[in-house]
Amino acid sequence: KIGYNVDTFGHPATLPDLLDEFGYRGYVFHRPNESQVKLPAQTFRWRGTGGAEIIGYRIAPAYVTRSDELHGQIDLSVKATDPAFGHTMMFYGLGNHGGGPTKANIEWLLSHRDAFEGVEMRFSTVDDFYKEAEARREILPVVDYELQKTFPGCYSVMHDIKQIQHRGERMLEQAEELARAFATDNQNSDATLGRIDQAWKDLAFTQFHDILAGTSVPTSCVSTRNMQGRAMIAAEEEIVRVSRRYARVKLPGENVQRLVLLNGSSDDFDGYIECEPFIDFDDWSDRWFADENGKPVPFQLVTPEANAGDMTHRVVLPAHIAASGQRILKLLAGPAPHSPAHPDPVNVAAGVISAGDLQLETGPQGIASLKWQGRDLLGAEGLSLHLREDHGDTWVFHETGFNEDIGVRLNELEWIVEDAGPLRSRLYADQTIGDSKIRISVTVLAGKPEVHLHLQVVFAERYKMLQMPIQLATKPDGWTSGLAGGHVERTSGSDEMPFCGWDSIQGDHYSLSLHTPDAYSSRLHDDVWQFSLLRSPLMAWTGDSELDPAFVRRHADQGWHDFHFILRVDEVLDPSRCASISAHQAKPPVVFDHYVGMNRPAWGNAPPRRLWTPDIPHARELGHMKHLDSIADQGRNWEESSE
Template sequence: MKSNTSTQNKLYMIGNAHLDPVWLWPWQEGFQETKATFRSALDRMNEYDDFIFTSSSAQYYEWVEKNDPAMFEEIKLRVAEGRWVIVGGWWVQPDCNIPSGESFVRQGLYGQRYFKEKFGVTAKVGYNVDSFGHFGMMPQILKKSGMDYYVMMRPMPNEKGLPGRLFKWESDDGSSVLTFRILFEYCSWSKDLEKHIRRCETELRAPFDQLMCFYGVGNHGGGPTKENIESIKRMQLEDETAELVFSSPNDFFAEMEERQLPIPVVHDDLQHHASGCYAAHSGVKQWNRRAENLMAAAEKMSSIASWTTGQPYPQDYDRAWKNILFNQFHDILAGTSIESAYEDARNEYGESLAIAARGLNYAVQSLSWNIDIEEEEHMKPIVVFNPHAWYSRVNVEVEVGGLKDEHILVDDESRAVPFQSVQPAATCSGRTRLSFIAELPSLGYRVYKLTMNPSVPKSSASPIQASDYTLENDRFRMEFDPQTGYIASLMDKRAGVEVFRDLAARPVVIEDKTDTWSHNVFHFNRVIGQFKAESMQLVEHGPVKSVIRVKSVYGNSRLVQDFTMYRELDQIDVKATIDWREQFKMLKLVFPVNFIFTRQSYEQPYGFIEREHNGEEEPGQAWIDYSGITREHNTVYGVSLMNDSKYSYSIHNKEMAITMLRSPIYAHHDPLVPSPNGHYSFIDQGIQIVHYSILPHEGNWETAGTVMRAAELNQRPITVIETYHKGSLSQRDSFLSVDQDQVVVSVLKKAEDSDDLILRAYETTKSATRAVIRLPKWNRIIEADFGPCEIKTFLIPKNADAPVRETNLIEW
């Protein structure tokens, strides 16, 4: 019999079942295991009156609701009773580095609303126990989604030191959530739990003498077993070290709040675990980036068309988002699942992309069809839409038919616009691909016209200076090394700055014999080779841009990089086509930078973070920046690297790098050592295309437009080849604008519960500001104070007499 003791030591026993719906098995198996796990938890509740079960992820409940309605009703009763505790509040437990900021918002939007609709509750505790790291802006998103608390496990103590198991995690806007790092494991074996409990008891130290202990068979589901529960009951009578109580994270956090403990504050992202996951499986990461951005553009244009022309807002956007959210599950998006799982992921992302493309097309063609375009023989109107809420000056490429030598391009004011023909998609006569620089109104459109009107003078623009080895416009001169094909010099003529200190855009091959996750590996730096140029050629040269194509080879792999310099734009765009045939190797593009006293910034979801230049592999979104002081003039200067599909970077001293790919075995997990004679399937074999941009800039990235340029690379202009017709819309218009460049409107969508609109914006530079957002067509002006990196959401009623109001991320 347990003796009387004055200790306050307590372990809150958290019965759970970690369910990976996809990992070493396909989603269909995860579907079945979800039902089996939920059935087991309900059976344990029938057998033990004090047993409490904790579970997350709205997707699992939707599966059960649609496949076993009777069991779903049982769960509803247990939730109402308080013994089945819903946590997480998200659609799944996603990778917590790679999705966009808006994807994390939608995890909560769809998860919390589902739980409220079906069970009458929302989650109070964020819950990502197996995700491989956690971006630093997450506290704000959790807080504004109704969750004041958070449970995580990775990185573990050997991967990141934290001041305690319990801490306040704070993001740059000042939001904080009380956070708990799980002791040892989120799951347990199916037998007696005494050893597990004993090791957890060693972590009890006053005043933090009450902690959570997670138990239950997991990964492939399962949950607490009879033997688990019986062993806890036995130890409740015998254990003199700590009180053991069946409980939930909700109760634990409530008790910790009441105790008013001296809780430390952590203001940082939580890294690093499984650093190889930032780059593993280029395909799923590219599908994810494309789907997120196409959905964002589609929602914005569908919202505008709905309120402008009456075009019905698509009803299937929620299906598209749920596909995206499910495939952001941490073992799918991280690249660590079996090969066949990525066929399913490709199909679901494909469905989302098709839904988004269809909705976007309905929207822009509804708008373009209502533009008043005059009749003119041989004239071909091109309507160009800007999906961004800022004035945008971008390269537009569009395929047209019937182009003649007499055609010239003009804008809506009949001013000639330089254009050039580039290689079309079709290898046949009669089709041409045009390239021109468009100047586009903020979240609006502009009509350009191919005309043969003899009264309009042709553009007199001349090409930049170019050869097979050099490109030079008014701002930059770029030279290539003829032997290697690397950038030998990038000179900013205006600033008098040599951007790179050595050969740049260098394709470096690194030995990488780690498993799919790269467990316990933080640096990838064993260089074993480099691609070398086979040929270099000026392949495009006209009044808009010039392009040098560098073809390189390494082993059986090939790399083609098309370097583009524009006459009018201050960035270098690169299209990289990689045909990768290597195994147990990694490819990085390396850029040695020529600055001192530097700071290194990485985009993270709905924010950014500064990190050391220690060479560690780091997660990032669409851009990184390296800024400092120039050696030549002692002035502030920097360079941003932006891309459309990569998330893994490293900066070692003065060398910044994008990790383009790595090729481990699919779903290979240490400590298993692959047989030298084994036959395995390797990731990232074959062809992939990546677009990246180099943006040198005077001053820092905050004033250089890095955030906007990266967004333009990922959400490109939309074009519609029109005809002449009468209409109520003008040939150039803007529907939304913001007076502060540092405030970005990321979302314009239909509200979940009405035909009103939801507008979301965030501050990008960690600097408080007051912004004015205008929607002139509806006489709406929103004035708002933004804190550093603050996300704000506004509901704009369709009823013009009703005021705009700020709401949370769940739209409540």
């Protein structure tokens, strides 16, 4: 099998390993071209970071033609090949991204078959070419690096298309893992996997380069989002179907509320779970969690999503779940037995959060300081946001990075304490930057050398880009980037590079890694590690500066966007750990309540006053339900008038 991606905007260093794993022996591409990435030969042995090799071939000068006459196309194709190898391919045909040869093309070729001295021309196939290449494999040079730096604007523009694609892929992956790890019978498992396979076809289609790259016209993006949404809801339905069926079949009924945690991943999960157990709108009171051995599980109440007062409750709790494993916690009425406090609780005071070896200090521009074992890893500018002028086209055809002036920097943040330990502390702030709204939070969890940074943006810029620069205390010694199926070592510089899951910079006895499923473009230049988040060129704009103003012209990335970053500090880089953190960040364990066998509601025949429906006051007026006298004045139903 031969891979054929003629217009894809770059290729990761792990691609040879992935192709080899699935039986491919060759790969034909056009981009990056010679001006973007130098290759030792047009035909070469491409070695992946995992050691597998395939034969790569870069098309020259292009994969399409626009005229009947093919003299120039043939001449440039011949000049691109290595004479010692002696073979090349000349692609021709009219169409978008290739197409069919015209009759005029064929007639021209037949009449000029002998017009090129020393060149034999024959109508052939890619498979025939690769037979010749494989026979000469030993003389082909080896390339062992990634083929990147093509149209860097595509790494970040149309953020929501990329984000939904990535989240959808992870969700389908999680659905597959759960279907295999928690199947209750083969028939249901096969049906689930069949539905998941069908959903993958939507995301395989929307991965097409001009779709995922964000360079399509606005109207087509509607269909893209619809297809991505169809795949995501299919994944979500299968996750719910598999997990609830498993609990129903495998867990015996019990008169207690249980919290089921399922980890379908091949890696252990060791982190924190955040969820909202539904207790029929009851007060939390002195409830507590017990593990499988009846021992109390530490937890912390935090702000719930619904703005409904004491009717909903959100908890954060630590959990270790084995690979393809489960945890079953019980939610019990108190009082809870005594349990030891966390050895490294989180503390927050005056804009500083600390836990164990980690200390974070906020400032008016963002994160002012990040100390680990007393050593500040950040420089004077810390971690912040800025708006950079960005007048490049949608693709950024002619540059390899973003170097226009910085226009506006985030400032005047006033941090507010939302949570104050002991398991979790969080600060947040609201501000504007340019014409856009920003909400930012920083969170530290007990026992974790990590900072969770959440960013919400209502983007309203034109010809500007939002970036997150991190100034480091010293220039790093190394830069490693995660890829699909592995990772790659990179060289710092002004070039923008695609980001996939995680990045790590290494210094003297430390590794600082950043993980996110929500950003896709980064660079390391001297002591500044920078992530490009949003861009606002005209959509599907090739750069023509003479366009007349028109209502139909729309700018990219307008509106609501959200990001979740994890900054983690370790003594040394462990790529496997980085990959596992990123995977669990994008597909955390499935958590749900299990009520089978439970008598509900917890309050029996005495609902809290705020839950009284109209029949209860009416019954009391008729002289019934006197057992509720003691709580009759404790609040009111939210639908009742305050009068």
